[in-house]
Each structure stands twice: as C-alpha cells, then as structure tokens.
Amino acid sequence: MNHLRRHGWLLATLAVALSLPQLAALCGQDFYVSFASRLLIWALLASSLNLLVGMGGMVSLGHAAYFGAGAYVVGILSVEAPGWSSALLVWPLAVALSALLAVVIGAVCLRTRGVYFIMITLAFAQMLFYIFTSLTPYGGDDGLSLAKRLTLPGLAMAGDATFYYVVLAIFAACLTALGRLQASRFGRVLAGIKDNEERMESLGYATFRFKLVAYIIAGALAGLAGALMANQNAFVSPNMMSWNESGIALVMVILGGLGSLWGGLAGAAAFLVLEEVLTGFTTHWQIVLGLILLAVVFFAPRGIAGLFAKQP
Amino acid sequence: MSWPLFAEQCLNGLQFGLMLFLLAAGLTLIFGIMDLINLAHGSLYMLGAYLVASLAQATGSFALGLALGVAATAAIGMALEIAVLRGLYRRDHLSQVLATFALIMIANETTRALWGVQPLVLNVPAALSGSVQLFAGIRYPAFRLLIIAVGLAVALALYFLVARTRLGMLVRAGASNREMAMVMGTDIRWLFTAVFGVGAGLCALAGAMLGPLLAVQVGMGENILILAFVTVVIGGIGSIRGAFVGALLIGIVDTFGRAFIPTGLRALLSPAVADVAGPSLASISIYLLMVGVLFWKPQGLFPARG
Amino acid sequence: MSEILLETRALRKRYGGLVATDSVSLAVHRGECHALIGPNGAGKSTLIAQLAGALVPDAGSIHFAGQNITGFSAHRRAALGFARSFQITSLLPNFTVLENLALAVQSVSGSSFRFWRAVNDETELFERAREILRSVGLEDVATRPVGSLGHGEHRQLELALALATRPQLLLLDEPMAGIGPEESERMVALIAGLKGRYTLLLVEHDMDAVFRLADRVSVLLAGRVIATGTAAEIRANGEVRRAYLGEEENA
Structure with a gap:
C-alpha cells in the first residue's frame, strides 16, 4: 500500500513535470516555464548541498562558491572562446573545474569540523566572491551578460520549453544518481560518518577520504547547477556566490528535509513558490517568509519530508 | 611609503579593528557560552545604527541619540533572546542557522518598511567634524579619534567586567565549561539574557560610531557580520581576549592590504595584471589570514575550551 | 616463547608536569589473553589512546605484527587487523x-x-x-x-x-563497565570463547573477570608497568599487592 502510494506520488510528479509547458500555455502563463527551470536548477543546487549536509553531516555555508564557479566557466568562455558554443563541451568543463576547485578547498576545509567547518567554507566562498567582484575584465561587480544560450545538437535551446526539458532531464538524471549513491556502499559509509565518525575510523574507514569525495561530488553538481543557471538567465554575477545564496540553499535543504532524497526539490519548490505567492500580496514578503521559516524551525524540525514520513 | 601615510593607516586599522571588536565581543560570548550561531548579530548592528540616526535627528543631539539608541537596541536584543533565541540553545547548529537567517530576512525587511530604501544620514557631531594635529605632519579626523577612544574604553570596561565581577566569573565559567556554569547558578537564564543585552548594546554602539563613516542602510549588517565571525574564529570561540587580538589583527591586515597591496603589486607585475590582482588580493587578505590560522591552530589563537 | 604481535617500546607521554605514560614497554604475544590492570589514574586511558591511534606519543614506538605503527592513524591500524571496542559505548x-x-x-x-x-x-x-x-x-x-x-x-x-x-588483535576497553552481574557473566563467557582464536588485550576493572580470563597480566601504576606475569605470579607479587590489590582490600 505504502509502495503503491509512493509510486503514485512519483508518477503524478513526473506527469506534472512533463506536461508543465503545455499546462502553462493553456493558462496563458508562459512565464511559469522559465520559473520551473529556475526551480529545478535551485533544486539541483539544494540536492547537491543535501548530499553534504544531510547525508554527510558537513554543514557548509559556502556552497554557492561552486554554483558561481560553474556559472563563471560558462560566462568567461563566452568572452574568451565564443566559438565554444556547444553545451556538450562547456557544461562538462564547468563540472570538472568546479570539482577541481572542490578538491583544493575541500582538502583544507575538511581538516576542521563543526562550527569551524561552517566558518571556513563561508570564508572560502567570500574569497571567491571578492575575487570575482574585482575581476573587471569579466564585468566585476556588475556581472557579465551572455549573448545567447549554449547549443545542443538537434535542440532549439533558445526556446524556454526546450531548455526546461533539458534541465528536467539533467535534474532527473542527477537525482537518480544521488538516490543510487545514497543506497550504495559509499552512501552507507557517509551516513555512518555522520552518525559517529570516530567509530567509523576505528572500523577501518579513512573517513577524510570519504568526506572529501562527497565534497567533490557536491561541488561538481553545484557547478553544473551554476552552468545551467548562467544559461537560464543569460547572465552571471558575483552575487551567485554570495553568502546569501549559500544561506538560501541551506534554508531549502532544511525546509525540504535533511538527508531525504527529495528534500532538495521539495525545499526549492516550497521556498520559490512561497516567494512567488507572497510577492503577489505584499512588497514586504520577506517578513512573512522569515516568520514561516521560524515556524518551521520550532514546529516542523524535520522539514517537509518529515511531514510525509511515518510517525515514529 | 611615507611616515605620515603609514601612521594614518595604523590609526585607521586600529579604529576599524576596535569597532570590529565591539561586534565580535558579544558574538564570541554568545557563541562560546550558549553555543549559538547567531547570524542575526549583524542585524542588531544595523538596527542600532538606524535607531541612533533617527533618535539623533529627532532630539538634535548625537550624544542623546546615541544613549537612547544603544539602550533601545539592548532592550530589543534582550526581547529577542527571550522570545526566540532562548529556544535555540539546545538545538543543532543547522536549526540555529535557519532560524537566525530567517531573523535577518525579517529585520532587513522591517527596516525597509519603517525607514524606506534610501540610506539614512548620520552626521558627525559639529564639535568633532574637524581634525586634530597629532604630531609633526600628521592631522587626523577628530571623530575617528573618538572612535578609537570609545573602542579602547569599552575594551577596558569589558576586561574589568569579565575579570573582576561575579557576572564576569559566570561568563568565563560558561565559556570554558557550560555544564559547570549550569551547576553554579540554579537559574542562569538571566545571565544569558544579560550577555545578549550587552552584546546588542555594543552592536548599536559600533553601528553609531561607524554610521557617519559608512552608509546607514539595509544590508550593512551582513558584510560586517562575516568579518565579526572571522574575528571570533581567529581569536578562538568564547575568548574575549582572542576577539580583541583577532579584531586588531583583522583591522590592521585589512587596512594595510587595501592601502598597500595594489601599489605594491604594480611594482612587481604588469599594470594590467596588477590592476585586477591588487584589489582582489586586498579584499581577500583577511580570509587568507583566517584560513592560515585555522590551518595551523584549528581552535583559533586563544581557545576558551581546553 | 611465541611470536610478539603487539609491542610498545619505551612509550612516553606527558601532560605538562604529569607523566601519564612513563617508558612503558609491553609485549602481547600472538594468541594470548593479556590483561592490563591498574587503579584509576594509573594512565590506562592514555596508553589505550596511544595504542588505538587517538593520541601521539612523545617518545617511544608501537609495533604491530612486525610493523612500526607509531604514526599510523586509527583507520590504518584497524585495516592492519587491530580492532578496538570502546569503554564508553560508541x-x-x-x-x-x-x-x-x-x-x-x-x-x-x-x-x-x-x-x-x-x-x-x-x-x-x-x-x-x-x-x-x-x-x-x-x-x-x-x-x-x-x-x-x-x-x-x-x-x-x-x-x-x-x-x-x-582482527588479529582485539583491544577490549573495559567490556564489563557498567553492566550487571548476570550480563557480566555472559560477557566473560563470550570473551572466553574468543580466547585462542584472537589475541586479546583486555583492560578491565573487574578483577574476578581478569583473573579468570587472562593468561598474563600487566600492572600499570603511575604511568609505569610495575609487573608482568601470569595471574598467579601477579597475585603473589608483593609490590603489586601493596600498591594495588592491597589498596582494594582496604577499600
């Protein structure tokens, strides 16, 4: 029964996701297509952070660094190598460079733990933020506009609906991979480290290596999200790696459900939809959103996923 | 580098460092004693600056505005502690981050709703608007000298408060061993509230002092909040002495970095490269400092807990 | 005499003025059940932490299966076949x-x-x-x-x-700590069943259990090993009686 219900949810979500451009067209609200793309990209970012925080217990307040790094790979290449217009070339490059950045930063940050880890990840993100702010050849403070979206063979990427399907496919693939990872040997070890790192060490696990690999995967996925966002908005700016964005990603993860596979999507959806709805009522929507978040902390500490889970 | 320029940068660094200390002192105690990551600490700084600016305008006196604004912010801080933050002490760091992040959103938007989006003007009091001849060839703005004096006075007062009073003893005990502090007083909730009030008052003081130099605007709290956290982490969580040393270190490094790294690089590198690298290196110098400190001393310079 | 599996040579660790581990040389033979006893504050926890890789000794070395493992991290020790159970359940x-x-x-x-x-x-x-x-x-x-x-x-x-x-060697850190007599009995039987199949280093306060299980016993006092021998030898050792067992009889 439970099984059936879960599949029901999955199918319903998939049906809505696949038919969203048609539904939007029916309502005459094409705006919702790009809104949905944006939502999925945020969901990817939040899901990658959930791998770190929810599954591995590493609370990072600097995850937007990789989001911005991936975006800037797209942005800088559009200036330096305008001929490289294929997403098949640029997106993997964005992923690879974000992963590389995560290797270096992760190797330093993971020497610390707890609050020190929170603060040192924040410090690295701030460094990147200020570096890109003073990088005047690429727009500095003002950011960088992209002439057009990257291309994929056989697809008209300029169309919002087409781009939406591309993002949807990528998100679905990443979420599937994360689901496999969570149930795999690696995922179990990561969960064990979150539970009791000293015990895992004494069982023979080189916990640092596992945490670093998780950190790199999370950085790479965030970089992919950044590259997608650069294409979605045709614009990159240092604000993408500001600590505010890192904070929002973290809020989405907690809102959706720590360590839950669907937590990133649920949290991104809840946050962005709330924002969308509240801005319709008042310009001071942030007060309402803030109060809602406070209520979540005090009354629904396990997030949206906790509302669906069985009562213990 | 000329002597007057060097001396002036030293004073600027000292002045910035002391203001940072006002913020970091409260933050490190709250962090150390209650184990609370309070991201909304910067919001109290912003709120303090707004209140002092408005009250100074309303009363026509900077000093009166300052006193009323600091008191009001301390009261708001204590109310916040009782209403919201008290419920977070025993929660994990993630919940604290989420809740205080929400408080930032609320504080920023409330400020925008009450005062509008335009930055507020907080004028230097007329008596202090000039500059003072310090020694041969060096004139320094009088108001900045006042900031240094206030900063030093507060540091001294805090030192006596923490080292010589019963309150200070409880605070020190709490920072090094929370369970012990719990045992010492049957009800130490008042201590937490008091510490929070003092911290909020210091935030407002810093906001009022820096207000005339920087803009009083929404978002001013976030930038300085991160610097305050860097200070706390470098100094060692829970250590007032660490916060003091860390704040001065950051004040000096940041000021000198901004003043001398760009010109220094121009002497070493081609102008095109130096013009990009200089400002970025200058603005990340303190973060490099923090990463370096944590790399060699993962608990900060003066760890409060053994 | 059989092969030595775990050995410490002149191991030393000090905290300020206190020497917590004072040139401890200990040899655990393959296949034996070796007990480490000592009153509270004798430095057992410090020694265990160094053996398990949680603390770095100031001087001396630790050898396991012929390899110098002094600088090895906890997980490398575990991978070599050096397992531990925790005193405080972990x-x-x-x-x-x-x-x-x-x-x-x-x-x-x-x-x-x-x-x-x-x-x-x-x-x-x-x-x-x-x-x-x-x-x-x-x-x-x-x-x-x-x-x-x-x-x-x-x-x-x-x-x-x-x-x-x-594992080749099991470091059992007070396996009987805080459990009742019935469960204690079960644990003794369990450990007795492991004897011969594994090399055991047993750190325990329960003297009854120690003398029933151990082939050899080492006594730690004020950071030093004051005696090593069979259960009978240790019982008969005057210095041990004075320093340790006697103290317990008086208590």
Whole structure:
C-alpha cells in the first residue's frame, strides 16, 4: 500500500513535470516555464548541498562558491572562446573545474569540523566572491551578460520549453544518481560518518577520504547547477556566490528535509513558490517568509519530508 | 611609503579593528557560552545604527541619540533572546542557522518598511567634524579619534567586567565549561539574557560610531557580520581576549592590504595584471589570514575550551 | 616463547608536569589473553589512546605484527587487523543492529568507493553480519535500532563490531563497565570463547573477570608497568599487592 502510494506520488510528479509547458500555455502563463527551470536548477543546487549536509553531516555555508564557479566557466568562455558554443563541451568543463576547485578547498576545509567547518567554507566562498567582484575584465561587480544560450545538437535551446526539458532531464538524471549513491556502499559509509565518525575510523574507514569525495561530488553538481543557471538567465554575477545564496540553499535543504532524497526539490519548490505567492500580496514578503521559516524551525524540525514520513 | 601615510593607516586599522571588536565581543560570548550561531548579530548592528540616526535627528543631539539608541537596541536584543533565541540553545547548529537567517530576512525587511530604501544620514557631531594635529605632519579626523577612544574604553570596561565581577566569573565559567556554569547558578537564564543585552548594546554602539563613516542602510549588517565571525574564529570561540587580538589583527591586515597591496603589486607585475590582482588580493587578505590560522591552530589563537 | 604481535617500546607521554605514560614497554604475544590492570589514574586511558591511534606519543614506538605503527592513524591500524571496542559505548545510533554490523563487515570486504549498486543487494555482507550476531547472541535484536537497546546489549554489539573487522588483535576497553552481574557473566563467557582464536588485550576493572580470563597480566601504576606475569605470579607479587590489590582490600 505504502509502495503503491509512493509510486503514485512519483508518477503524478513526473506527469506534472512533463506536461508543465503545455499546462502553462493553456493558462496563458508562459512565464511559469522559465520559473520551473529556475526551480529545478535551485533544486539541483539544494540536492547537491543535501548530499553534504544531510547525508554527510558537513554543514557548509559556502556552497554557492561552486554554483558561481560553474556559472563563471560558462560566462568567461563566452568572452574568451565564443566559438565554444556547444553545451556538450562547456557544461562538462564547468563540472570538472568546479570539482577541481572542490578538491583544493575541500582538502583544507575538511581538516576542521563543526562550527569551524561552517566558518571556513563561508570564508572560502567570500574569497571567491571578492575575487570575482574585482575581476573587471569579466564585468566585476556588475556581472557579465551572455549573448545567447549554449547549443545542443538537434535542440532549439533558445526556446524556454526546450531548455526546461533539458534541465528536467539533467535534474532527473542527477537525482537518480544521488538516490543510487545514497543506497550504495559509499552512501552507507557517509551516513555512518555522520552518525559517529570516530567509530567509523576505528572500523577501518579513512573517513577524510570519504568526506572529501562527497565534497567533490557536491561541488561538481553545484557547478553544473551554476552552468545551467548562467544559461537560464543569460547572465552571471558575483552575487551567485554570495553568502546569501549559500544561506538560501541551506534554508531549502532544511525546509525540504535533511538527508531525504527529495528534500532538495521539495525545499526549492516550497521556498520559490512561497516567494512567488507572497510577492503577489505584499512588497514586504520577506517578513512573512522569515516568520514561516521560524515556524518551521520550532514546529516542523524535520522539514517537509518529515511531514510525509511515518510517525515514529 | 611615507611616515605620515603609514601612521594614518595604523590609526585607521586600529579604529576599524576596535569597532570590529565591539561586534565580535558579544558574538564570541554568545557563541562560546550558549553555543549559538547567531547570524542575526549583524542585524542588531544595523538596527542600532538606524535607531541612533533617527533618535539623533529627532532630539538634535548625537550624544542623546546615541544613549537612547544603544539602550533601545539592548532592550530589543534582550526581547529577542527571550522570545526566540532562548529556544535555540539546545538545538543543532543547522536549526540555529535557519532560524537566525530567517531573523535577518525579517529585520532587513522591517527596516525597509519603517525607514524606506534610501540610506539614512548620520552626521558627525559639529564639535568633532574637524581634525586634530597629532604630531609633526600628521592631522587626523577628530571623530575617528573618538572612535578609537570609545573602542579602547569599552575594551577596558569589558576586561574589568569579565575579570573582576561575579557576572564576569559566570561568563568565563560558561565559556570554558557550560555544564559547570549550569551547576553554579540554579537559574542562569538571566545571565544569558544579560550577555545578549550587552552584546546588542555594543552592536548599536559600533553601528553609531561607524554610521557617519559608512552608509546607514539595509544590508550593512551582513558584510560586517562575516568579518565579526572571522574575528571570533581567529581569536578562538568564547575568548574575549582572542576577539580583541583577532579584531586588531583583522583591522590592521585589512587596512594595510587595501592601502598597500595594489601599489605594491604594480611594482612587481604588469599594470594590467596588477590592476585586477591588487584589489582582489586586498579584499581577500583577511580570509587568507583566517584560513592560515585555522590551518595551523584549528581552535583559533586563544581557545576558551581546553 | 611465541611470536610478539603487539609491542610498545619505551612509550612516553606527558601532560605538562604529569607523566601519564612513563617508558612503558609491553609485549602481547600472538594468541594470548593479556590483561592490563591498574587503579584509576594509573594512565590506562592514555596508553589505550596511544595504542588505538587517538593520541601521539612523545617518545617511544608501537609495533604491530612486525610493523612500526607509531604514526599510523586509527583507520590504518584497524585495516592492519587491530580492532578496538570502546569503554564508553560508541555505536552508530541511527542504524539498526544489523546495519551496524554490515558496515563493519563492509570495511574489510572490498572497496567502499562504490556508488551505484545498492548495498542491500549484497546479501553476503548481511549473511556474514548475521553470523557474527549469532556468535555474540544478538540475533534476536538484529532489526532493532541501536538506540532502543539496553546497555548490556550495547556492550555485546561493541564486541561484535570489533570482531566483524576480522582482527588479529582485539583491544577490549573495559567490556564489563557498567553492566550487571548476570550480563557480566555472559560477557566473560563470550570473551572466553574468543580466547585462542584472537589475541586479546583486555583492560578491565573487574578483577574476578581478569583473573579468570587472562593468561598474563600487566600492572600499570603511575604511568609505569610495575609487573608482568601470569595471574598467579601477579597475585603473589608483593609490590603489586601493596600498591594495588592491597589498596582494594582496604577499600
């Protein structure tokens, strides 16, 4: 029964996701297509952070660094190598460079733990933020506009609906991979480290290596999200790696459900939809959103996923 | 580098460092004693600056505005502690981050709703608007000298408060061993509230002092909040002495970095490269400092807990 | 005399003015049950922390199976076959008993850098885990979350986790700590069953258990090993009686 219900949810979500451009067209609200793309990209970012925080217990307040790094790979290449217009070339490059950045930063940050880890990840993100702010050849403070979206063979990427399907496919693939990872040997070890790192060490696990690999995967996925966002908005700016964005990603993860596979999507959806709805009522929507978040902390500490889970 | 320029940068660094200390002192105690990551600490700084600016305008006196604004912010801080933050002490760091992040959103938007989006003007009091001849060839703005004096006075007062009073003893005990502090007083909730009030008052003081130099605007709290956290982490969580040393270190490094790294690089590198690298290196110098400190001393310079 | 499996040579650790480990030279032979006893404050915990890789000694060296492991991290020691159980129960509280064990088994059966295949499909991991649970008498609670178990069962699971890593040597840090007489009896029987199959280094306060189980006993006092010998020799040792056993009789 439970099984059936879960599949029901999955199918319903998939049906809505696949038919969203048609539904939007029916309502005459094409705006919702790009809104949905944006939502999925945020969901990817939040899901990658959930791998770190929810599954591995590493609370990072600097995850937007990789989001911005991936975006800037797209942005800088559009200036330096305008001929490289294929997403098949640029997106993997964005992923690879974000992963590389995560290797270096992760190797330093993971020497610390707890609050020190929170603060040192924040410090690295701030460094990147200020570096890109003073990088005047690429727009500095003002950011960088992209002439057009990257291309994929056989697809008209300029169309919002087409781009939406591309993002949807990528998100679905990443979420599937994360689901496999969570149930795999690696995922179990990561969960064990979150539970009791000293015990895992004494069982023979080189916990640092596992945490670093998780950190790199999370950085790479965030970089992919950044590259997608650069294409979605045709614009990159240092604000993408500001600590505010890192904070929002973290809020989405907690809102959706720590360590839950669907937590990133649920949290991104809840946050962005709330924002969308509240801005319709008042310009001071942030007060309402803030109060809602406070209520979540005090009354629904396990997030949206906790509302669906069985009562213990 | 000329002597007057060097001396002036030293004073600027000292002045910035002391203001940072006002913020970091409260933050490190709250962090150390209650184990609370309070991201909304910067919001109290912003709120303090707004209140002092408005009250100074309303009363026509900077000093009166300052006193009323600091008191009001301390009261708001204590109310916040009782209403919201008290419920977070025993929660994990993630919940604290989420809740205080929400408080930032609320504080920023409330400020925008009450005062509008335009930055507020907080004028230097007329008596202090000039500059003072310090020694041969060096004139320094009088108001900045006042900031240094206030900063030093507060540091001294805090030192006596923490080292010589019963309150200070409880605070020190709490920072090094929370369970012990719990045992010492049957009800130490008042201590937490008091510490929070003092911290909020210091935030407002810093906001009022820096207000005339920087803009009083929404978002001013976030930038300085991160610097305050860097200070706390470098100094060692829970250590007032660490916060003091860390704040001065950051004040000096940041000021000198901004003043001398760009010109220094121009002497070493081609102008095109130096013009990009200089400002970025200058603005990340303190973060490099923090990463370096944590790399060699993962608990900060003066760890409060053994 | 048989081969030495674990050896410390002139191990030394000091905290300020206090010498917590004072040139300790200890040899544990392969196959024996070697007990380490000493009153509170004798420096047992400090010594164990150095053996397990949680503390770095100031001087001296630690050798395991012919290798100098002084600078090795805890996980490298574990991988060599040096397992430990913790004095204060250290388990994975959010996992079931079986999952705890399966993770321990996993650490010695191939790489854990596998990202795709579901671990629940690896039946051989769970079969091996169940086997170990049976051997320590925990098969009835296999699917229970660790948090819901009693203290005695926690101690048994501690032991099971150490066993699952296919160790050559088991460092048992006060396995009887805080459990009742009945469970204590069961634990003694369990450890007795391990004798011969594993080399055991047993740190324990319960003298009755120590003298029933140990082949040889080393006595630690004020950071130094004051005597090593068979149970009978230690009982008869005047210095030990004065310094330690006598003290207990008076108490």
